[in-house]
Amino acid sequence: MKQNFVITSYSNPTVRLLRDLHDKRTRQREGLFLVEGMRLITDAVRAGHKPVLVAHGPALRFQGILREVFEVTEAAGGHVFETSEEILAKISRKDNPQAVVAAFAPWDLTLDRLDLHRHDMWLAVEGLKDPGNLGTLLRTADAVGAGGVILLDQSCDPFSVEAVRASMGALFTTQLARAPWDVFLAWAKASSAQLVGAVLEDAQDYQDIHYHAPCVIVLGNEQSGLPEGYRLACTVRAKIPMYGQADSLNVAISGAVLAYEVRNQFRR
Amino acid sequence: MKQNFVITSYSNPTVRLLRDLHDKRTRQREGLFLVEGMRLITDAVRAGHKPVLVAHGPALRFQGILREVFEVTEAAGGHVFETSEEILAKISRKDNPQAVVAAFAPWDLTLDRLDLHRHDMWLAVEGLKDPGNLGTLLRTADAVGAGGVILLDQSCDPFSVEAVRASMGALFTTQLARAPWDVFLAWAKASSAQLVGAVLEDAQDYQDIHYHAPCVIVLGNEQSGLPEGYRLACTVRAKIPMYGQADSLNVAISGAVLAYEVRNQFRR
Numbered sequence: 001m002k003q004n005f006v007i008t009s010y011s012n013p014t015v016r017l018l019r020d021l022h023d024k025r026t027r028q029r030e031g032l033f034l035v036e037g038m039r040l041i042t043d044a045v046r047a048g049h050k051p052v053l054v055a056h057g058p059a060l061r062f063q064g065i066l067r068e069v070f071e072v073t074e075a076a077g078g079h080v081f082e083t084s085e086e087i088l089a090k091i092s093r094k095d096n097p098q099a100v101v102a103a104f105a106p107w108d109l110t111l112d113r114l115d116l117h118r119h120d121m122w123l124a125v126e127g128l129k130d131p132g133n134l135g136t137l138l139r140t141a142d143a144v145g146a147g148g149v150i151l152l153d154q155s156c157d158p159f160s161v162e163a164v165r166a167s168m169g170a171l172f173t174t175q176l177a178r179a180p181w182d183v184f185l186a187w188a189k190a191s192s193a194q195l196v197g198a199v200l201e202d203a204q205d206y207q208d209i210h211y212h213a214p215c216v217i218v219l220g221n222e223q224s225g226l227p228e229g230y231r232l233a234c235t236v237r238a239k240i241p242m243y244g245q246a247d248s249l250n251v252a253i254s255g256a257v258l259a260y261e262v263r264n265q266f267r268r
Numbered sequence: 269m270k271q272n273f274v275i276t277s278y279s280n281p282t283v284r285l286l287r288d289l290h291d292k293r294t295r296q297r298e299g300l301f302l303v304e305g306m307r308l309i310t311d312a313v314r315a316g317h318k319p320v321l322v323a324h325g326p327a328l329r330f331q332g333i334l335r336e337v338f339e340v341t342e343a344a345g346g347h348v349f350e351t352s353e354e355i356l357a358k359i360s361r362k363d364n365p366q367a368v369v370a371a372f373a374p375w376d377l378t379l380d381r382l383d384l385h386r387h388d389m390w391l392a393v394e395g396l397k398d399p400g401n402l403g404t405l406l407r408t409a410d411a412v413g414a415g416g417v418i419l420l421d422q423s424c425d426p427f428s429v430e431a432v433r434a435s436m437g438a439l440f441t442t443q444l445a446r447a448p449w450d451v452f453l454a455w456a457k458a459s460s461a462q463l464v465g466a467v468l469e470d471a472q473d474y475q476d477i478h479y480h481a482p483c484v485i486v487l488g489n490e491q492s493g494l495p496e497g498y499r500l501a502c503t504v505r506a507k508i509p510m511y512g513q514a515d516s517l518n519v520a521i522s523g524a525v526l527a528y529e530v531r532n533q534f535r536r
Contacts (some may be wrong), residue, residue, distance in 0.1 A: 136518050145511030158338030173513040243439040250404050256521045257528045
C-alpha cells in the first residue's frame with residue numbers, strides 16, 4: 001500500500017467533489033456517486049465495482065479490515081486518503097458520519113442488459129419518486145429472490161445518497177435497469193412474461209391469481225398509481241385487499257406483499 | 269367565522285413555535301405536534317382531534333373546503349391565521365410547503381387504552397428508530413385491518429413531523445400505544461394472545477404457522493432485531509424466507525408480509 005495521503009482542509013477540491021455528490025447534476029457531470037460505510041463499500045467491491053475515491057477517518061489508519069478496498073482502489077488507479085471526522089461529517093451531511101466513504105462510477109442501466117428468463121420474477125415500478133422507496137424495493141427484490149428492479153419512465157435517481165443508504169447494499173447485489181414504458185413492454189412481451197399490475201380497483205384479489213414465470217410485478221408511483229394504459233396492458237390486475245380507512249399502501253409494501261405471494265406460489 | 273388574522277413576520281412567536289415543533293423537546297414542552305396539508309388535517313379532525321393552531325396560505329382565504337377545520341378549531345378555543353407561502357416553507361422546512369399546517373395536542377398512548385380483544389390482529393415493534401418506518405407500519409396496520417401498533421420500550425416519536433408525514437393519516441385512524449416490554453407481555457398474556465415473533469433464524473416458515481386471534485406480530489428494530497428474551501417469550505417464531513444476499517428485510521416490509529399472511533389465513 002502506498003503512503004497515506006491526509007486531507008484536512010474543507011476547501012480541498014476532492015472533499016468538495018465528494019460533498020457535492022449529494023447533488024444530482026454533480027453526479028451526472030462527474031460520473032460518480034457516493035457510498036458511505038464499510039459494509040456498503042465492501043458489498044460494492046465484492047460485486048466487482050472499483051472505488052474511484054476513498055476517504056477514511058484517522059481511526060482507520062492502521063486497521064486491516066479495509067485493506068481489500070484500498071488495494072482494489074489503488075490497483076484501478078483510484079485514490080485513497082485520510083481525513084478528519086469533521087470533514088467526513090461535511091461529506092455525509094450528517095452529524096455521525098460513517099468512518100469511511102467512497103465514490104464509485106454508476107453503471108449502465110439499459111434494459112437489454114437483463115436476461116428476463118434467468119429469473120422467475122421481477123419488479124417494475126413506474127415514475128417512482130422517493131429514493132427511500134427505491135432502496136427498499138431493491139432490498140425486497142433481493143430478499144424475495146427476484147431478478148431485480150426495472151425503473152419505468154422518469155424516476156428518482158438510484159445513485160442518490162438516500163437510495164444507496166436505503167438499499168442496504170442491494171443496489172450492488174440486485175439487477176437494476178431503467179426504460180421507457182414502451183421499451184419495457186416490448187421486452188416483456190417478447191419473453192411472454194406475465195405482467196401483474198398492482199392496482200386498487202377493477203382487479204382480482206391477489207391471492208386468486210395463478211402466477212407463472214417469468215412474472216413481472218408492475219407497480220405505480222406514490223402519487224397516482226399506474227396510468228390506465230399501463231393497467232390495461234398488463235396480463236392481470238392484482239388487488240391487495242384493504243380493510244382500513246386508508247386508500248392505498250406504500251409502494252414498497254405493495255411490492256413486497258405481491259412479490260411474496262408470487263414466491264409462495266412458486267415454492268409450493 | 270371570525271376575522272382573518274394575518275401574520276407576515278418570521279419572528280412572530282406563533283410562527284417560531286410552529287417551526288420549532290420539528291424539535292422533540294419543543295413538542296414535549298408545548299404539548300403540540302405539527303400536521304401538514306389539508307388531507308392529513310381533515311383526517312385528524314374527522315377522527316375527533318381539534319387543532320390548537322392553524323396556519324394557511326393566502327390562496328386559501330376564500331376557499332370553503334377548510335371551513336370545517338377552521339370552525340372546529342375556533343369552537344375549541346384554538347386560533348386560525350393566514351400567512352405567506354414563505355413562512356409556511358419556514359414552518360415546514362421544505363421548499364414546496366403544504367398550503368395549510370396545524371398544531372394538535374398529542375394524545376394518551378398508554379397501553380391499557382387498547383382493548384386487545386376488539387381486533388384479531390395487532391402489530392408491536394421493539395425499539396423502532398426510524399419515523400418513516402413507524403409511519404409506514406401505521407399505514408400498513410390500517411390497511412391490513414389490524415387494531416393498531418404498539419411501540420415497545422424506547423422508540424422514535426410518533427408525533428414527529430417525519431412520522432406524521434409517512435403515516436399518510438393512519439396516525440389518526442389506527443390505534444397506537446407505547447409500553448415497556450414487561451407491561452406489554454402481561455397485557456398480551458392476560459388475553460391469551462398469540463405472540464408471533466419475527467426473527468431470522470430458529471423459527472418456522474411464516475406460512476407453516478397456524479395463526480389464531482388475537483394475534484400480535486412482534487417485530488424487532490432496524491439494527492438488531494428482537495432481543496433473545498423477547499424472542500423466547502413469544503408463542504411462535506416466524507421466519508420469512510429470504511433468497512438473496514441481504515440478511516434482513518426492512519422492518520415495515522417484514523411486518524406487512526407477516527400481517528398479510530395472518531389476514532389471509534383469517535379470511536379463508
